[in-house]
Amino acid sequence: MKMIIETERLYFRELLETDVDGIFSLDSDPEVHQYLGKNPIKTSQQAKDVISSIRKQYVDNGVGRLAIIEKETNDFVGWGGFKLITDLTNGHIGYHDLGYRFIKTFWGKGYATESSKAAVEYAFNQLKLHVIYAIADIGNLQSQKVLKKCGFIEKGLFDYDLVPHYWFELYNPNK
Numbered sequence: 001m002k003m004i005i006e007t008e009r010l011y012f013r014e015l016l017e018t019d020v021d022g023i024f025s026l027d028s029d030p031e032v033h034q035y036l037g038k039n040p041i042k043t044s045q046q047a048k049d050v051i052s053s054i055r056k057q058y059v060d061n062g063v064g065r066l067a068i069i070e071k072e073t074n075d076f077v078g079w080g081g082f083k084l085i086t087d088l089t090n091g092h093i094g095y096h097d098l099g100y101r102f103i104k105t106f107w108g109k110g111y112a113t114e115s116s117k118a119a120v121e122y123a124f125n126q127l128k129l130h131v132i133y134a135i136a137d138i139g140n141l142q143s144q145k146v147l148k149k150c151g152f153i154e155k156g157l158f159d160y161d162l163v164p165h166y167w168f169e170l171y172n173p174n175k
């Protein structure tokens with residue numbers, strides 16, 4: 001299995017059809033979805049659909065969220081990395097959004113920050129992106145902390161699906 005990004009405790013690889021149980025644990029949890037529209041999934045078919053949709057992005061866009069695996073246990077922790085945003089969002093379109101989503105038992109270990117810092121390095125050094133963006137619900141303080149620890153700068157508020165969100169940006173220092 002190809003490790004696309006590696007950190008001290010984690011690695012990123014493509015999301016696979018066999019991750020269905022992991023995606024179900026992740027996306028059926030109402031706490032995980034508290035700041036994601038409050039609409040957790042209910043069936044394993046929906047988990048399969050999530051995986052198909054992400055795998056389609058790999059083909060269509062050459063990029064998509066990646067599974068994150070804990071090295072020590074080989075457990076599926078959640079997903080992270082980039083999505084190409086093709087809908088107009090806060091006046092931007094066709095940009096790379098950094099995101100992450102972890103099963104609750106893996107919160108509070110520094111995994112989101114560790115993996116996101118590595119994803120930022122990958123975006124600038126391998127993908128050679130000029131700028132990356134991220135968004136976070138104004139109530140999602142943990143996510144805002146992750147982004148700030150990665151160097152993102154908060155650039156104001158906008159409504160996403162009628163909910164106020166912060167807009168974050170980070171420019172490639174080498175470009």
Ligand SMILES: CC(C)(COP(=O)(O)OP(=O)(O)OC[C@H]1O[C@@H](n2cnc3c(N)ncnc32)[C@H](O)[C@@H]1OP(=O)(O)O)[C@@H](O)C(=O)NCCC(=O)NCCS
Nearest residue numbers: 032100101102107108109110111112113135136142143146
């Ligand atoms: C957002 C989310 C990924 C944040 O996860 P997290 O585990 O809180 O984030 P981090 O990886 O930065 O871990 C932070 C905590 O781990 C603690 N920690 C424990 N061991 C650590 C270690 N070895 N290294 C670093 N931090 C460690 C830190 O003290 C820190 O706590 P603090 O921020 O209160 O000081 C998680 O809440 C989540 O998946 N939420 C649901 C999906 C979601 O909202 N995604 C974002 C949408 S914008």
